[in-house]
Amino acid sequence: MTEPYALSLSEAAAAITGRRLTPVDLLDSTVGRIREVDPRVLAWARVCIEDAQREARRLTDLQTAGTMLGPLHGIPIGVKDIFYTAGVETACGSRIMAGFVPGYDATAVARLRQAGAIILGKTHTTEFASFDPSPARNPWALDHTPGGSSSGSAAALAARMCQGALGSQTSGSIVRPAAFCGIVGLKPTFGRVSRHGVHPLAWTLDHPGPMARTVRDVAVLLEVIAGSDPHDPATLAAPPVPRYAAALESPGAEGGALGRVRIGVPDRYFTDGLDPEAARASQEAVDTLGRLGGRVQPVTLPALFEAGMEAHELIHNVEAAAVHIETYRTRAADYGQKLRAIIETGFQVPGPTYVRAQQIRTRLIDAMRTLLTEVDVLATPAALGPAPRGLAATGSPVLNRPFSFLGFPSLTVPCGRTDAGLPLGLQLAGRPFDEITLLRAAAAFEAATPWARHVPPL
């Protein structure tokens, strides 16, 4: 019999709804798993066992009484340690924030609780969600990085230490670690999920989003955390939140999972510096999408594309410098070297350069909107290769960065393994607020391939 901790989020939720499993039993199993493997994986900054047990008992009592709070009733969730959690330390992987205990939950965390989730603890992040690594290790190979910055969330999910997790992406911080750890991660459209209560790295580039082991699980989480929030003005103009999970269950109602989906393969950029095994897996994944009925065609990226990536980096550095200027004045030595370099160079970028970078962003958004009238989805590798060996760096976000810059949605779904056994991911990206098309394509791919069912050999 499958141990409860090994169930997917959707499987566990169905078992709880069907009264075949209680929140207490699921949590006990999950805590046992954490005690067994986390001393090696180091995914968690802190596990709130007593709080989680108290909440599991309350949710079990409600279950017994026939009251279910929502689709996540009794589901243990890991929260990246840059999301504020009321009464629980939120250190952001930094010395600067060590000991900081927020008085309120981030909106995404509050919505998880309202849906019945158990906030199991805080997962390791790189320092302030930047590039100085956390202690977390890759469950597939403990001497390899899990990627970053949502390092602990990805590692905890791959190692079966929670059913779902929150991450955030400013360049590649959801999609890259998810790909490196062989799970599913979705970076929503900018404005789809509130940033309120998420410590900023760069305000106009930050995207909170869900991570899980299956596409459907990510859809369930997205549906819970998405939506308008008066505390985040970027969310106010967003369209209503669709029923993402239900859309996966009835794909035929809107034309079939891949039957009418046009898949664009970019002509350049996403192949620069690509590892041969990642290139082969990506090509095979695109071929699979074609066999599933997708209409695969090459697309030409706008001429402005590469300049946009340089603009992204300048915006990132300037905004990070602005976020940290107050504490940097007095505590520069408490910052890691990678973030220090970002802040220091951010101080020196001229104001007109920052504005011009945002103008390039406007133009590239327009050009990519046009491109995405020719196709529905862009398919690319999720990373330049598998998780690199070593723990001093978290790998390159260059293949994920375009969609953080644009604000367009993107996700990764497992698409293979290297000869050494490390996971590889397929990145799909699409039109603003059209996460459903990405989820449908990814779900069809996931169902047709074995990769999402593989478990790391811990």
Place this chain on the structure above:
Amino acid sequence: MNADHAGVGWTRALLDLPAESGELFAAEWETVRRRITIVHETALPRETEPAGAPRLARGDR
């Protein structure tokens, strides 16, 4: 970058940045300098509105 340039020094003083600010991370600054050059050499219509401008009619602050 010449960290002792009067303008840079004035900015550092205004922002009350650490004394060593701008003197570290020479390699990273070279990358940033290249990026600044690319951004300014990229042709753009002058009327382009920067991303991130408020769109008040749709509810943004």
